[in-house]
Amino acid sequence: MGIDVYMHWKGKTAEDKQAQITGFSATSGDVGYLREAYHGGPYVTHYLCAEAFNDDEQPEGYKGEPIPAETLRKRLPKAVALAMVREAKVYGKGSNPGVIEIPDNENLDDSASILKLCTSAMAEGSRVGQTQGESELVALEHLPARWQDVVEQAIKNRKLPETALAFVDFVELAERKEAETGEAVLVYASY
DSSP: OEEEEEEEOTTOOHHHHHHTOOSSOSSOGGGTEEEEETTOSOOHHHHHTGGGGOOSOOOTTOOOEEEOHHHHHHHHHHHHHHHHHHHHHHHOOSSOTTOOOOOTTOOOOSHHHHHHHHHHHHHHHHHTTOOTTSOHHHHHTTSOTTHHHHHHHHHHHTOSOHHHHHHHHHHHHHHHHHHHHSSOEEEEEEO
């Protein structure tokens, strides 16, 4: 079981729809599909595509909430940071999640450094009263000022784990489709 997020756009072809049938791939953002298993949060899809989790009843045949590409792009750095925190927290991937201190002279241009920054924020969040299960987004507010530049550089250079790149690819596809059609993509979550 898990969370499946699908992107819809004007002019979407049968081939486009078929490409989104990925066998629950967590790395298929480039075709407009995101997947997160229910192994534990933070759930990045809930942040990046928050509108898609709107529980309001929709008219029959309507699938998805429009999310402007600009909104997705604005959320992307935190989404990537959350994806990396999730990989470390839930799956034990990446740098030691217990790392807290980062020397000022450390070269912060790779995914391990992003993870160090994020896990440092998690530790700081717990020191200022955040409890287990509270939003990691709140804890990410404790990131050093340079964190967004570091994440944006890693996004630009594509120096991220495949699961984090899936969110980058999803946003880039939304930007292309919105530019082509003149309309925000629709994003639908099945969970």
